[in-house]
Structures are given as C-alpha cells and as structure tokens.
C-alpha cells in the first residue's frame with residue numbers, strides 16, 4: 001500500500017499561503033535575511049572600579065632571562081648561527097611595557113528560510129496554533145563567548161506532501177541503466193553473451209554487466225525523499241552565536257612591530273563581563289579609557305542592530321616588552337623580548353650558520 005494514502009491530500013505549500021505566517025512574511029526558500037531583534041538596548045550599568053595601582057608595573061627583565069630567551073630564539077631557527085646569542089654582550093635593557101585593551105561582544109543572530117526534508121513521522125502541525133515569532137522560539141545558547149550554530153524547525157509551520165520527484169513511490173528509475181538493471185556490455189564476451197560457443201560465465205549469457213548503482217533492480221531510492229515517499233515542508237530557523245573580538249594596543253614607540261603582540265599574553269590587570277558593559281575608567285594611561293569608550297559605543301551600536309547582544313567582556317592586560325641592546329663583533333644590535341611567553345623579535349645578524357663566523 002502506498003503510504004501517501006495515509007495522509008489527506010495537502011495542497012502544495014506555494015506562494016501566498018506560506019507567505020502569511022505572522023512574523024515570517026519575508027521568509028523565502030533557500031535562505032532569508034537576518035532578522036533584527038525586537039529588544040531595545042537596556043540602560044548601561046554604573047562604572048566599574050579600575051585596578052589597584054600596585055598592579056600597574058611589571059618588574060624589568062633580568063639579563064639572564066633576556067639572554068636565555070634570545071638563545072632559544074636562535075636555536076628555534078635551524079639555520080641561525082648561535083654566535084650572536086652566545087657571545088653578544090648586553091649593553092642596555094629598556095622596558096616598553098604596554099597596555100592592551102580587548103573588547104568581546106557575544107551575539108546571537110537569527111534568520112529563517114523555507115526548508116524541505118524527507119518526512120520521518122514528524123507531526124504536520126501547520127497552523128494548528130499560531131507560530132511563535134522568530135525571536136520567541138527557544139534556542140539553546142552555548143556558553144558565553146563560544147561560537148555555535150543551531151537549526152530549529154519552527155513549531156506550527158510544518159506540512160506534509162507527496163514527494164513530487166517520485167510521485168510518492170519512494171523509488172525512481174535508475175538513471176545509469178535506464179531501469180534495465182544491466183549496464184554496459186560485458187567485457188568478457190564483448191556483449192555477445194557467448195564465449196567459445198558456450199554461455200558467458202561472467203554475465204550469465206546476458207551480454208551486459210550488472211548495474212551496481214541499483215543492484216540490478218532497475219529502480220533506486222528517491223534522492224529527494226530518501227525513500228520516505230513524503231516530504232515535510234517547514235520554516236527553518238537558523239541561530240548563530242558569535243564572539244566579536246577587537247583589540248587596541250597602546251602605542252609604545254619601542255620600534256617593535258605591534259602585530260607581533262597578537263601572539264602573546266600579558267599580565268591581566270582588569271576583567272569584567274556583563275550584558276552591556278560600561279567603558280573602563282581609572283587607568284593611568286588615558287589611551288585605554290579612550291579606546292574603551294569608543295569601542296564599547298561602536299560595538300553596542302553595531303552588534304545591537306542585526307543581532308542581539310547576550311554578553312560583553314573587556315580585559316586590560318599589561319604586556320611586558322623589553323628592548324635589549326647588545327654588542328657583537330664590534331657592532332650594536334637589538335632585540336625585543338615580549339609577552340608572558342618571553343617571545344623574541346629580532347633582526348638577527350647571523351641568519352646563516354653555513355658561513356664560518
């Protein structure tokens with residue numbers, strides 16, 4: 001028995017009827033636009049206290065630490081001569097410790113589209129109740145500041161129809177063998193069915209190879225309904241959580257490439273998170289407060305439009321940077337040791353150990 005008979009005939013979900021789901025008027029098949037959240041921004045919380053002043057400094061690097069960082073830097077580059085790191089004489093160290101302000105805005109955005117899937121027993125609940133609006137549908141938010149995606153079938157938008165690709169049969173004619181169950185000519189008998197006046201063993205005298213696509217059936221499972229005969233059409237809600245991170249590094253005029261600082265961490269001076277944060281105040285360097293105020297304002301305007309802000313977090317780090325000058329072979333050179341990780345940035349004077357120094 002054809003399972004299509006189990007369902008009352010349902011008119012195809014085309015055009016107007018589906019355009020009329022309240023809250024989903026603009027939804028189209030194959031991907032809709034992002035939906036602005038209905039929630040207005042809430043008032044901003046009161047100011048946060050700054051860090052304790054004794055935290056604002058980092059002890060200077062000792063020469064021993066500077067030299068060993070430089071040695072391991074040289075040995076990490078297989079072609080570098082160890083001579084400058086081993087024999088160089090440190091003449092001066094100078095701290096250029098700098099602040100990094102980081103703002104993270106964790107957002108949720110939602111979009112909808114009409115979707116179809118093989119019917120696997122889901123209830124056809126179209127219009128049995130009013131569908132919840134896109135931002136009323138419950139979604140399982142991940143931990144804050146973690147990227148995540150979820151797809152949800154919106155309740156009361158599902159209907160069931162016969163699969164039109166297979167006319168609800170669940171199977172279609174195999175396109176490889178055109179339904180015959182047999183494919184190209186047998187390679188043993190060359191399509192004749194006989195070999196040395198006897199019936200060909202390889203093809204049982206058929207002269208053709210068995211079709212592997214349909215396993216000699218001539219029919220195969222319908223790709224559209226995966227053999228289920230029926231399709232479920234529904235509104236798919238796509239929910240996406242993103243962490244939008246922006247850094248501001250206060251310029252330190254050490255001569256070092258600031259891009260290198262992305263790879264390291266610093267001493268954490270201050271961190272707070274809440275729904276909508278208030279810019280930091282009370283730091284000895286006014287550039288931090290300025291960056292914080294500008295970025296918080298930008299993020300709340302930018303990410304509060306097409307998405308919903310769930311949480312914000314701001315961090316102030318003090319990144320240690322030491323400029324080390326040293327003499328090697330009569331010339332003065334410099335390198336930088338930076339970050340909690342004691343990474344080194346240098347214009348190394350002996351980048352090829354093949355040359356005898």
Ligand SMILES: [Zn+2]
Pocket residue numbers: 186187188189190191193194200201202203204205206207208
């Ligand atoms: Zn054959």
Ligand SMILES: [Zn+2]
Pocket residue numbers: 174175176177178179180181182211212213214215216217218219
């Ligand atoms: Zn076939």
Ligand SMILES: [Zn+2]
Pocket residue numbers: 163164165166167168169170171222223224225226227228229230
């Ligand atoms: Zn089908």
